[in-house]
Amino acid sequence: MANIQQVAQKAGVSVATVSRVLNHAASVSPKTRLKVENAIKELNYEPSMLGRNLRNSESRLILVLLPSVSNPFYTDIINGIQTTAIANSYHILLCETDSNPQRENIYFNMIKNKLADGVISMDPTVNMQKLNELAESHPVILCSEYEEGGSIPYVTIDSELAAYQAVKHLITLGNEKIALINSDEKFLYARQRRSGYERALKEFNLPTRAEWIYHTKDLEFQNGVQAIRMLLELEEKPTAIFAVSDTLAIGALKGINGSGLHVPNDLAIVGFDNISFSNMTNPTLTTVSQPMYKMGCTAANLLMQSMKGEQVESVVLDHDLIIRESTMG
Amino acid sequence: MANIQQVAQKAGVSVATVSRVLNHAASVSPKTRLKVENAIKELNYEPSMLGRNLRNSESRLILVLLPSVSNPFYTDIINGIQTTAIANSYHILLCETDSNPQRENIYFNMIKNKLADGVISMDPTVNMQKLNELAESHPVILCSEYEEGGSIPYVTIDSELAAYQAVKHLITLGNEKIALINSDEKFLYARQRRSGYERALKEFNLPTRAEWIYHTKDLEFQNGVQAIRMLLELEEKPTAIFAVSDTLAIGALKGINGSGLHVPNDLAIVGFDNISFSNMTNPTLTTVSQPMYKMGCTAANLLMQSMKGEQVESVVLDHDLIIRESTMG
DNA sequence: AATCATTTTGTAATCGATTACAAATTTCTG
DNA sequence: CAGAAATTTGTAATCGATTACAAAATGATT
Numbered sequence: 001m002a003n004i005q006q007v008a009q010k011a012g013v014s015v016a017t018v019s020r021v022l023n024h025a026a027s028v029s030p031k032t033r034l035k036v037e038n039a040i041k042e043l044n045y046e047p048s049m050l051g052r053n054l055r056n057s058e059s060r061l062i063l064v065l066l067p068s069v070s071n072p073f074y075t076d077i078i079n080g081i082q083t084t085a086i087a088n089s090y091h092i093l094l095c096e097t098d099s100n101p102q103r104e105n106i107y108f109n110m111i112k113n114k115l116a117d118g119v120i121s122m123d124p125t126v127n128m129q130k131l132n133e134l135a136e137s138h139p140v141i142l143c144s145e146y147e148e149g150g151s152i153p154y155v156t157i158d159s160e161l162a163a164y165q166a167v168k169h170l171i172t173l174g175n176e177k178i179a180l181i182n183s184d185e186k187f188l189y190a191r192q193r194r195s196g197y198e199r200a201l202k203e204f205n206l207p208t209r210a211e212w213i214y215h216t217k218d219l220e221f222q223n224g225v226q227a228i229r230m231l232l233e234l235e236e237k238p239t240a241i242f243a244v245s246d247t248l249a250i251g252a253l254k255g256i257n258g259s260g261l262h263v264p265n266d267l268a269i270v271g272f273d274n275i276s277f278s279n280m281t282n283p284t285l286t287t288v289s290q291p292m293y294k295m296g297c298t299a300a301n302l303l304m305q306s307m308k309g310e311q312v313e314s315v316v317l318d319h320d321l322i323i324r325e326s327t328m329g
Numbered sequence: 330m331a332n333i334q335q336v337a338q339k340a341g342v343s344v345a346t347v348s349r350v351l352n353h354a355a356s357v358s359p360k361t362r363l364k365v366e367n368a369i370k371e372l373n374y375e376p377s378m379l380g381r382n383l384r385n386s387e388s389r390l391i392l393v394l395l396p397s398v399s400n401p402f403y404t405d406i407i408n409g410i411q412t413t414a415i416a417n418s419y420h421i422l423l424c425e426t427d428s429n430p431q432r433e434n435i436y437f438n439m440i441k442n443k444l445a446d447g448v449i450s451m452d453p454t455v456n457m458q459k460l461n462e463l464a465e466s467h468p469v470i471l472c473s474e475y476e477e478g479g480s481i482p483y484v485t486i487d488s489e490l491a492a493y494q495a496v497k498h499l500i501t502l503g504n505e506k507i508a509l510i511n512s513d514e515k516f517l518y519a520r521q522r523r524s525g526y527e528r529a530l531k532e533f534n535l536p537t538r539a540e541w542i543y544h545t546k547d548l549e550f551q552n553g554v555q556a557i558r559m560l561l562e563l564e565e566k567p568t569a570i571f572a573v574s575d576t577l578a579i580g581a582l583k584g585i586n587g588s589g590l591h592v593p594n595d596l597a598i599v600g601f602d603n604i605s606f607s608n609m610t611n612p613t614l615t616t617v618s619q620p621m622y623k624m625g626c627t628a629a630n631l632l633m634q635s636m637k638g639e640q641v642e643s644v645v646l647d648h649d650l651i652i653r654e655s656t657m658g
Numbered sequence: 659a660a661t662c663a664t665t666t667t668g669t670a671a672t673c674g675a676t677t678a679c680a681a682a683t684t685t686c687t688g
Numbered sequence: 689c690a691g692a693a694a695t696t697t698g699t700a701a702t703c704g705a706t707t708a709c710a711a712a713a714t715g716a717t718t
Contacts, residue, residue, distance in 0.1 A: 001441070001443075001466075003703090003704055003705085004704060004705060004706095005704080013667075013668085014667065014668045014669075015668090015704090015705080015706090016667070016668060016669080016670095016706080016707075017666085017667060017668075018705095019705065019706055019707080020666095020667090020706095020707095022705090022706095023706080027665065027666055027667085028666075028667085029665080029666060029667090032666080032667080046438065046441040046442050047442065047704080047705070048383075048386075048442060048443045048703090048704055048705070049388075049439075049442040049443055049444040049704095049705095050379070050382050050383040050386065050388065050443050050444075050703080050704070050705085051383055051673095051703070051704025051705030051706085052704075052705050052706075053379050053382075053383075053673095053705085054377075054379040054380055054382075054383045054672095054673050054674065054675085054703085054704075054705070054706095055672075055673050055704080055705050055706045055707090056673085056705085056706075057377075057379065057673065057674090059378075059379065061422075069398065069404055069407055069408070069423075070401070070404035070405070070408070070605065072399070072401065075398055075399035076399070078398055079398070079399070079425070082425060086432075086435065091422060091439070091444075092422075092423075093390075093420060093421075093422055093423075094398075094421075094422075094423045096408070096411060103415075106415065109375065110378075110420070112330070112375040113375050113376065113377060113378040114330075114377045114378055114379050114674095115378040115379075115420075137330075221605075221608075221609050250609055251609070253611075254609055254610075254611055257611045258611075276399065276550075277606050277609075279550075280550050280579055280580070280583055280606075281583075281610075281611075282582075282583055282586045282587075282610075282611055332673090332674055332675085333674060333675060333676095334674080342697075342698085343697065343698045343699075344674090344675080344676090344698090345676080345677075345697070345698060345699080345700095346696085346697060346698075347675095348675070348676055348677080349676095349677095349696095349697090351675090351676095352676080356695065356696055356697085357696075357697085358684095358695085358696060358697090361696080361697080376674080376675070377673090377674055377675070378674095378675090379673080379674070379675085380673070380674025380675030380676085380703095381674075381675050381676075382675085382703095383673085383674080383675070383676095383702095383703050383704065383705085384674080384675050384676045384677090384702075384703050385675085385676075385703085386703065386704090443704095
């Protein structure tokens with residue numbers, strides 16, 4: 001592969017002139033520009049990013065931290081980030097942390113090593129202390145999960161409100177005994193969704209029972225199956241379920257189908273996230289839709305701003321309640 | 330962020346010595362090594378990958394081409410690639426082509442630009458001509474989809490055999506009217522799976538009917554729903570379905586459930602790929618499991634070899650038929 | 659034609675590492 | 689302890705681009 005020197009030689013100009021042509025600088029006469037362009041074509045030259053990156057001390061790579069690519073929750077966010085990044089001639093590096101601090105370190109080092117210019121973190125288990133440290137000297141944006149009162153800009157939705165509306169939807173369908181399948185409340189969104197759940201119940205003077213709130217360890221399908229098993233063994237069984245994630249809801253659905261009960265006649269279910277599979281289950285799942293794609297675009301745009309050195313403000317986006325078969329009795 | 334010069338100065342040695350310490354070269358006395366290590370710690374120094382990469386003319390980045398990250402089919406392969414890459418101190422760049430030639434070009438250019446050292450392509454719609462051109466001067470490995478008789482090394486399974494076994498399974502359950510939901514036969518795997526399907530039918534002297542072979546445009550859930558709708562309108566309805574992908578099978582399942590028929594009593598279904606969701610459906614789905622994770626590892630290992638300049642041989646891995654509720658009448 | 663302003667081009671330093679080769683230091687040997 | 693051998697360290701070139709500044713070429717004005 002030819003380098004800039006060889007192009008310059010072939011075109012009979014200096015490397016500076018070639019570089020000017022490459023970067024569309026104004027001050028090149030049409031005549032020499034043509035000579036250079038011909039030389040580039042003849043030699044089949046492609047500028048090396050390695051040289052360029054070193055000189056510009058940027059890699060035009062951004063890191064996207066997430067616990068696992070297998071989680072369908074992230075796919076559309078990633079698409080949004082990706083599209084925005086490419087439009088700004090950046091590339092994204094998907095970084096699976098597996099909630100493993102060692103992996104996380106590898107990625108943080110890539111930033112310090114100048115192998116990447118900025119980070120978008122979607123990992124709720126990320127080491128916030130380290131991330132904050134990193135954010136002091138490098139552009140960092142949080143997406144979806146964030147730190148209340150923290151200094152890192154974020155993009156998210158109003159989880160409390162979304163949960164409130166989801167539960168209210170169940171209430172207006174006539175349900176009075178509504179259970180919550182929540183994840184670990186060490187996560188901010190879990191606390192917010194619980195709070196929305198309780199606000200709706202209080203507003204309608206419905207009972208809140210501790211045994212109707214089930215906390216799962218993870219957000220996996222199996223955790224949902226487990227949760228519904230416990231809830232169905234209660235003396236006072238709920239007639240509706242609000243699960244804080246679709247995978248949990250789909251697990252619950254599977255559990256209910258297995259126990260001979262019918263959704264939504266015996267039990268209504270609302271999930272959260274509107275993952276693509278929520279539309280493929282039987283019955284299809286009512287769920288809260290986050291504007292995933294837009295979240296991704298927004299996060300990427302904030303990061304671009306931050307990398308330009310501009311000040312950025314956090315963004316809260318709108319959500320939607322998608323009503324499907326699992327609540328249409 | 331400090332650079333190697335500053336470290337050298339602080340330690341009172343030359344940059345060459347610092348570099349030697351960084352790269353664990355043998356010929357550094359313990360005394361100076363200590364001095365350098367202290368200086369590194371004091372200055373909180375991290376070597377810049379940009380400088381290192383330029384000098385070594387490598388980026389230690391590998392490209393993974395795939396049509397879409399949203400497809401659960403790829404997640405475990407990606408995991409395998411990722412793990413192997415990290416173990417060899419490479420990073421992977423997930424490249425969504427969206428089957429869009431322009432996007433593809435961007436990624437091919439990254440290789441030419443030295444922004445990445447090699448490619449693993451899992452994109453069945455990839456421009457094979459361009460990929461072959463690229464492969465002449467850069468390391469390329471195909472994963473899952475491949476070119477018969479081509480010169481690019483690949484990792485895959487024996488699709489024909491897997492299809493044969495899946496259909497044989499349906500036959501031994503007593504089914505005589507077996508439909509195939511295939512994707513576009515421009516794809517090699519589609520032709521191979523059809524061939525396996527036909528081999529099984531022939532072996533048991535069962536009828537093959539053109540109307541029992543349905544070709545979908547894409548591998549999406551909706552295509553499966555559409556397919557089963559057509560098949561159920563036939564005069565001579567099949568009693569079993571073999572779908573060449575789980576998403577199609579799950580679409581078919583949803584369609585059957587919706588029509589009031591029962592799986593597996595009225596219709597048995599076998600899918601292909603064992604995506605995680607195939608275990609969450611109701612009923613759970615019998616499917617052919619490809620060793621996804623291992624495929625990823627193998628592909629990455631082949632690429633590592635190829636990047637070292639070694640000759641590499643293609644690999645065919647074993648598959649499994651996972652029997653679940655959708656064929657357990 | 660001489661002078662000055664403007665545009666175009668070239669020279670050389672620079673980004674931050676690695677490494678061949680030379681130089682300096684230490685260790686070994688008789 | 690002199691000199692050879694082995695080890696450690698330093699000097700300077702190098703990877704491939706960008707860009708400040710200087711120099712050259714062109715054009716405008718009188």
